[in-house]
Amino acid sequence: MTIAAIASNVAVDDPVDEEIAGYLDIAAPRSFFLFAGAGSGKTRSLAKALNHIRERHGRALALRGQRVGVITYTNAACDEINRRVEFHPLFYVSTIHSFAWELIRGFHNDIREWLRDDLTKDIEQLKQEEAKGRQGTKASIARQSRIASKTKRLDRLDTIRSFAYNPSGENGEPNSLNHSEVIAICSTFIAEKPLMRWILTGRFPFLLIDESQDTNKHLIDALFVVAKEHEGRFGLGLIGDVMQRIYADGKERIEAELPPSWGKPSKKLNHRCPKRVVRLINKVRQPVDTHLQEARSDALDGHVRMFIRPTVATGQQETEDAIRLQMAKLTEDEQWQDRDACKILTLEHHMAARRLGFDTLFAPLYEIDGWRTGLLDGTLPSVRFFTQVILPLVNAQQSGDKFTVAHIMRSESPLLAPQALKNAQDPVQQLRQTQSAVDALMQLWDDGEPTCEVVLRCVGEHNLFELPDALQPVWELLKCGNDDSSVADAEDPVAPEIAALLAAMKAPFREIDLYRRYVSGEASFDTHQGVKGLEFERVMVIINDAEARGFMFGYGKLLGEKAPTASDIKNKQEGRDSSIDRTRRLFYVTCSRAEKSLAVVVYAENPAVVKKHVVDSGWFHEEEIDAEY
Ligand SMILES: Nc1ncnc2c1ncn2[C@@H]1O[C@H](COP(=O)(O)OP(=O)(O)OP(=O)(O)O)[C@@H](O)[C@H]1O
Numbered sequence: 001m002t003i004a005a006i007a008s009n010v011a012v013d014d015p016v017d018e019e020i021a022g023y024l025d026i027a028a029p030r031s032f033f034l035f036a037g038a039g040s041g042k043t044r045s046l047a048k049a050l051n052h053i054r055e056r057h058g059r060a061l062a063l064r065g066q067r068v069g070v071i072t073y074t075n076a077a078c079d080e081i082n083r084r085v086e087f088h089p090l091f092y093v094s095t096i097h098s099f100a101w102e103l104i105r106g107f108h109n110d111i112r113e114w115l116r117d118d119l120t121k122d123i124e125q126l127k128q129e130e131a132k133g134r135q136g137t138k139a140s141i142a143r144q145s146r147i148a149s150k151t152k153r154l155d156r157l158d159t160i161r162s163f164a165y166n167p168s169g170e171n172g173e174p175n176s177l178n179h180s181e182v183i184a185i186c187s188t189f190i191a192e193k194p195l196m197r198w199i200l201t202g203r204f205p206f207l208l209i210d211e212s213q214d215t216n217k218h219l220i221d222a223l224f225v226v227a228k229e230h231e232g233r234f235g236l237g238l239i240g241d242v243m244q245r246i247y248a249d250g251k252e253r254i255e256a257e258l259p260p261s262w263g264k265p266s267k268k269l270n271h272r273c274p275k276r277v278v279r280l281i282n283k284v285r286q287p288v289d290t291h292l293q294e295a296r297s298d299a300l301d302g303h304v305r306m307f308i309r310p311t312v313a314t315g316q317q318e319t320e321d322a323i324r325l326q327m328a329k330l331t332e333d334e335q336w337q338d339r340d341a342c343k344i345l346t347l348e349h350h351m352a353a354r355r356l357g358f359d360t361l362f363a364p365l366y367e368i369d370g371w372r373t374g375l376l377d378g379t380l381p382s383v384r385f386f387t388q389v390i391l392p393l394v395n396a397q398q399s400g401d402k403f404t405v406a407h408i409m410r411s412e413s414p415l416l417a418p419q420a421l422k423n424a425q426d427p428v429q430q431l432r433q434t435q436s437a438v439d440a441l442m443q444l445w446d447d448g449e450p451t452c453e454v455v456l457r458c459v460g461e462h463n464l465f466e467l468p469d470a471l472q473p474v475w476e477l478l479k480c481g482n483d484d485s486s487v488a489d490a491e492d493p494v495a496p497e498i499a500a501l502l503a504a505m506k507a508p509f510r511e512i513d514l515y516r517r518y519v520s521g522e523a524s525f526d527t528h529q530g531v532k533g534l535e536f537e538r539v540m541v542i543i544n545d546a547e548a549r550g551f552m553f554g555y556g557k558l559l560g561e562k563a564p565t566a567s568d569i570k571n572k573q574e575g576r577d578s579s580i581d582r583t584r585r586l587f588y589v590t591c592s593r594a595e596k597s598l599a600v601v602v603y604a605e606n607p608a609v610v611k612k613h614v615v616d617s618g619w620f621h622e623e624e625i626d627a628e629y
Contacts, residue, residue, distance in 0.1 A: 009297045013040070013267045017048045020237070023263045024049055024206060026057040029235030031227045032263030033212075033255065035242075037293045038281060038592030039272025039535070042239050043077075046070070046210055047084035049237065050091055053206060058090050061205070067092045069204035071099050073211040077533065081210075092204070096215055097167045097179055100186035103200060107189070111163050111177070114185050119154040123147055183216050190222035197226045201234040211533070212238035217251035224257070231261065243285050243588050246529055248552070252577055255289075268294050272535050272595055274302020281592045283618045284584060303331045303597040306620045308607040308627040311546045316603070317355050320344070320542065323601055326626070327538070331597045336538055339524045343536035345590050347548045347555075349376065352525035354547075358514040360507035361452065364500040371497075378519040382470040382501055387516045389465055390455060394509075397442050409434060414466050437462035452512065453478060453505035474501045528553075528590050539594040541587075544603040558583045560613025561606055 016034075023030040036042050053061075053068055061067065070093040072078050081093045094102065104111060130143045153174070160175045165182050177185070189196045200207075207223070209215055220238075227236040242255055251257075258264065270278050270293040278295040285292065307323050321339075328336035335341040346352045353362040365375050365383065374380035378387065389412050396404035410416050415434040424430035441458050444450040450458075459465055460475040467475055477498070494502070517523045528541070543555045556562035557580045564572075564580060571578040591598055604610045607627045614620045 007297055009269065009294060012294070013269050016265045016267050017045055019263065019265045020045065020049050021052045021056075023235060023237070024053050024057075026060055026205065028232060029205060030261070030263055031231075031234075031236040031238075031259075032265060033238045033258050034240070034265050034267070035255070035291055036239070036267040037241050037243065037270060037285070037291055038588070039270040040241075040267040040293070041269075041271050042210065042241075042267075043080065043084070045267070046208060046239055047081065049208065050081070050085045054085070054088055054090055058088075061090060066203060066205055069099065069207040070094070071096050071207070071209045071215065073214065073533070077210065095167065096219065097165075097182055100182045100219070101165045101167065101177075103196070104182070104186050104189055105163075105165070108160075108162050110189065110193075111185060112157055112160065114188060115181070116154065116157055118181075118184075119150050119157075123150050123154065126150070183219060187216065187218035187222045190219075191225055194229075197229060200226060201230045205233065206235045206237065208237040208239065210239050211244075212240035213242050213245035213254060214240075214247045214250040214532075216249050220251045220254065224259075227262075228259065241291075243288060243291070243585055244532065246532065246582070246586055246589060253575070266291065270295055270299075270592075273592060274300040274594070274596060276302040276304050277591060277594050277598055280304050280598075280619055281588055284588050284591065288581075288584065300596060302594070303327075304591075304594075304600070304620065304624060305330065305598070306600045306602060306614060306625045308602045308604050308610050308625065310607060310628065311544070311603045311605055316542075316544070316547075320355070320540065320601060323599060324540070327540075327597065327599050333538070333597065336597075342524055342538040342540055343531065343593065344525045344540045344542065345528050345531060345593075346525060346542050347528050347544070347553060348550060349527055350549070351542065351544070351547050352518060352523070352527065353515075356514050356518055356523055356525055358507070358511040358518065361504050361511040361515055364503035368497055368500050371500075376519060378516065381468040382474075383504075383512075383515070385465070385468050385471060386452060386455075386512045390459065391512050391516065393438070394441070397438065398445075405438065409438070412465050413437075414463060437464045449508050449510060451505065452507050452509055453502075455509055456505060470497070470501065473498055474505065477502065478505075528586050531593050532589060535593050535595055537594075537596045538599075539590070539597075540599045540601060541590045542601050542603075546603060552579065553583045553586055554579050555583055555587075555602070556605075558587065559602065559604070559610045561604060561609050 020032065020034065023032045034042070034045065036045070050068065050070065067089075068091050070081055070091055072081055072093065072095065075095060078093050078095060082091070085091050085093075092099075092102075126143050126147050130140060130147070133140055133143065156174055162175065163177055164173060164175050165177045167179075190200065209223075212220065223236055226234060238254070240254075242253075245252075270281075273281070273295065275295040278293055278299075282292045305327065307326075309319055312319075324336045324339065324342065328334055344352075344355075346355070350359065350363055350366060353359040353366075361383075362375070365371055365380065371380055375383065378384065389408070393405060393408045393412075395401075396408065413434065414420060415430065415437060421427050421430055440462055441455070441464060444454055444458060456467075456471065456475060457478050460467060460479065477494075514523075518525060543559075545554055545556050548554070554562075557564055557568065564578070568578040568580055591600070602610055607629050611622075611625050611627045614625065615622055
């Protein structure tokens, strides 16, 4: 054996996978919680565990008509697990919502009664609030509208024979359940109905949950009940890292509630990060628990740097570009110069939107609560119309791609709809009219770049495409020139959605493509939360409380700039989560994405205080900090 082989630690966690295999025994399954930090190869351990079940117990399970349930966080994660188990039908791999629906579908009467109870309680609560509140306020109007819609739903319940749910869709039909209802119903049924627990364990004698720290706490609590009641015939495997819990509905302090009978395997190695990053994330984690990691013995040393800059109102983009050049020099990695070769993590989407230059379009739409999800996954119909119909046409036309232009026009334009061509007295004339509509659109670029509003007006005037419902009123307003929401009658303002769209339409058309690239993951930017589970060679973490809007996370306290509030101190004393804890975990997640080098950029009110704090905490050495005062 060579010295290198003796010193190598890369196989140090192999016994953990064997330990897990021991728990996955069909004759005596045992529940377990796998403690494993960032980059420790949780996906690989999960895939190994599944393949072990298939080899050892696949036949027996198949004969009994049983499957192995696997819950992961995203559809992409489901695809990855399925790929690693070669899409074997023994495994039912799904997201939490699909899994919950799979269990409750068919229990229509029970679902109806659950909804009746839930709606009645909600209405009662709203009525009490309304009785206490003031009439005529916006809050009162909103409450009354919620009471009316919930009452309508309650009144219709008895006419609904079967309920429906679409995990990836809008769920707008009267019989459809929304995402949180599906989770709540499933958790309640499991917790309260013994039959449901028998059904669950009968169908899935093993249930493995990845990212369990962020799995809905009510569901985890319900599954704890199942694991206890069916001990010896059902094995629940929770895989996760408590330090990476970043969503509010995950279960706090799950590790403290694990029953003594559960297995508690723990992985030590970080396969992803260079040695210096592992030392940093260990220091960040140290005050929280004892699960510290080792880097692989063959890992790079890597680089970490903190750049502290005074808080400024503008010019962050230039500052961050200059920092990338500094990183390129000190890491001798030229790719830092190329923004697209780096992952730049902002705390919130609007910070990325501002840096990438699609803020005019994005900011007003993001204000509308019900639109956020659609805006972020690119499915919001009003914006989708621009990204999926108008932009491809403009791009194809600009690059002379006649085939694509013809394809888009044939499939999307009412001018070339079969009926329009059939009704046209002269089809050749109809084709000419279509061409002149496209020409009119493209001429908008002759005098520089048009705004989305100008483009929309042109599309509407020439009937180039059918407008989605949401844009129809905007087009009507644009047509009559009444497009300035700021001068709208204060007594009768336009609906917030329309005002948001009118504001967004002021964006230059180029913002459409910048937005599209961001939401499709092609851009160099992402948010701190959005990169959970991912890894990148060069990571830049941007910390700027002055730009952040949410209240969930705040770096000032974590970095010593602000004192903890009375409620932070109370939370700590009572063992509850505080914003410092949440922010620490978020920081751990972001830093642990780096495969080669990491730059942390902090905009601080008081750079000297931040510098002293991170040096005193042992996170960075003085020479790793570049502070400007
Ligand atoms: N035993 C191993 N040997 C070599 N490389 C490994 C091993 N296990 C995992 N890796 C690699 O390490 C990286 C991290 O693995 P993975 O993404 O599964 O970690 P994770 O535990 O899910 O991390 P996180 O919780 O931080 O997202 C991946 O690039 C993976 O291919």
